[in-house]
Amino acid sequence: MIEITELRKKLERKKGQKIQIEDSLQNVRTKIKKNKRSLILHEKAREIVRIVGLKTQQQLQFHISNITSLALEAVFDNPYELMVEFVQRRNKTECDLYFKRNGSKVDPLTASGIGAVDVAAFALRIACWSMEQPKTRNTILLDEPFKHLKGKKENKKVLEMIKEVSNKLGIQIIMISDERIPREDTIEATDKLFEVKIKNGISNIITE
Amino acid sequence: MKTKQQLLDLKEKVMDAKTTVDKLTGQETVFLKQIKDSFDCDDIGSARRKSKTMIRKINNFNAQISESIEELEEKYDI
Numbered sequence: 001m002i003e004i005t006e007l008r009k010k011l012e013r014k015k016g017q018k019i020q021i022e023d024s025l026q027n028v029r030t031k032i033k034k035n036k037r038s039l040i041l042h043e044k045a046r047e048i049v050r051i052v053g054l055k056t057q058q059q060l061q062f063h064i065s066n067i068t069s070l071a072l073e074a075v076f077d078n079p080y081e082l083m084v085e086f087v088q089r090r091n092k093t094e095c096d097l098y099f100k101r102n103g104s105k106v107d108p109l110t111a112s113g114i115g116a117v118d119v120a121a122f123a124l125r126i127a128c129w130s131m132e133q134p135k136t137r138n139t140i141l142l143d144e145p146f147k148h149l150k151g152k153k154e155n156k157k158v159l160e161m162i163k164e165v166s167n168k169l170g171i172q173i174i175m176i177s178d179e180r181i182p183r184e185d186t187i188e189a190t191d192k193l194f195e196v197k198i199k200n201g202i203s204n205i206i207t208e
Numbered sequence: 209m210k211t212k213q214q215l216l217d218l219k220e221k222v223m224d225a226k227t228t229v230d231k232l233t234g235q236e237t238v239f240l241k242q243i244k245d246s247f248d249c250d251d252i253g254s255a256r257r258k259s260k261t262m263i264r265k266i267n268n269f270n271a272q273i274s275e276s277i278e279e280l281e282e283k284y285d286i
Contacts, residue, residue, distance in 0.1 A: 012227050012231045013233050013234035014234060015234060016230065016231035016232055016233060016236075016237075016238075017238045018234075019231065020234070020239055024242060133284070
């Protein structure tokens with residue numbers, strides 16, 4: 001009699017365990033369903049982020065490449081084209097910049113003339129400023145930005161290019177330059193010229 | 209003085225109650241094993257405390273997420 005009572009007790013406990021396990025199983029099934037729905041939504045969201053990222057990169061690529069190539073075109077007769085390439089490195093998107101001419105890739109810092117890099121760097125700075133949100137003040141201060149640029153013609157053209165950029169984008173450009181550019185060209189290209197001369201170790205500003 | 213039938217009914221009720229207790233004991237055994245395996249809790253009291261802490265953490269995370277979203281919205285004027 002005692003054995004039967006014990007067995008019945010055991011049976012009831014096992015039944016209780018079964019109920020608990022079935023409950024948990026039901027919970028797990030509900031969670032799986034929910035997670036599957038959530039997974040679908042997350043995959044959609046990831047796809048949206050991927051597309052937005054790609055579009056942003058394309059726009060950025062176009063913007064940077066376009067402005068810089070135009071600047072190079074304005075200065076050089078046989079200009080390089082600036083190419084922008086987005087690559088994945090160490091789980092991060094990085095932007096590679098290189099020059100291209102006649103279909104071949106050129107490393108700007110080692111294989112091209114540094115004068116072209118100066119022009120590209122100026123254009124990149126302008127491109128970055130034009131994309132800034134919120135916008136910063138429209139004054140750009142440059143200290144001998146084209147010091148590696150050779151050739152009188154190129155130096156004259158670069159001044160014309162700066163003038164055009166300044167007019168078109170409404171940017172005030174304050175630039176420090178040496179005397180490599182003929183004086184009359186500088187006067188022609190600038191709105192205001194301040195000439196600085198050192199006398200007895202003291203800088204004197206002469207306004208023209 | 210209770211009649212024989214009343215006593216028998218009472219006995220049946222006691223048996224039913226015992227059955228329920230056994231069933232619940234079985235459920236409790238599985239439940240305790242589950243909270244031990246999933247949350248490393250030895251009893252229901254510690255599971256309750258852990259659950260409170262987790263809820264607090266979730267609420268903090270939610271608040272941080274909302275705050276960050278607001279900051280982003282302000283920063284990018286959305």
